[in-house]
């Protein structure tokens with residue numbers, strides 16, 4: 001299987017220049033469909049693949065992938081009703097103990113997610129939840145910091161896919177939990193900003209079970225002739241809506257069973 005494109009390589013390069021410039025320069029751009037109104041989701045993935053190629057050529061390491069727009073809360077917040085995927089590199093990794101710079105981003109937002117680390121290759125197009133569970137080494141709590149490069153954080157699916165699903169940063173907690181015996185369908189989470197609760201939900205919000213989002217991601221990868229190699233880090237998508245952060249903010253996501261993830265933001 002391969003992508004069906006309506007744009008040519010020159011268009012892909014032009015669109016990738018825009019996204020790459022905005023990501024690296026931390027500035028907002030208009031959504032890509034303003035100039036390319038007939039752009040499709042496949043076209044978006046072709047731009048994303050070009051972006052991945054460019055980052056890897058610059059020495060960034062691919063560490064895994066993320067599923068996005070996998071919960072109703074996220075779909076409604078963004079007005080986009082189809083899940084998407086994006087790639088994750090070592091340059092996006094942040095730790096709990098070092099302040100995360102908002103000046104390197106346009107308008108960052110945080111969202112809490114269940115993350116997976118795999119120990120077997122996963123290949124689509126017929127990857128199932130059971131395949132994902134059989135290939136899961138451990139799960140861990142995560143906060144994704146998303147940063148749409150589009151003005152006002154407003155976009156359509158083709159544009160957000162080209163912008164690598166708004167991927168910017170991510171932080172994981174210290175606990176690694178064996179999926180055996182874990183009820184992945186019902187992991188509660190409370191998100192706090194500066195000590196105040198801002199959201200709560202549970203993992204069933206993500207396609208009924210976050211492992212389902214990983215299966216979906218693997219099947220989308222297959223459409224691009226890609227697979228998920230053993231040892232991948234994969235995020236399953238925000239459980240609740242995402243919240244804007246500013247310098248000085250401290251965020252904690254308190255997950256049942258999986259434990260906490262905390263981080264602070266600095267200018």
Ligand code: OOG
Nearest residue numbers: 068069074165166237238
């Ligand atoms: C798109 C990325 C969505 C998620 O977890 O749903 C995402 C966006 O909302 O900007 O990462």
Ligand code: MG
Nearest residue numbers: 068144237238
């Ligand atoms: Mg996310």
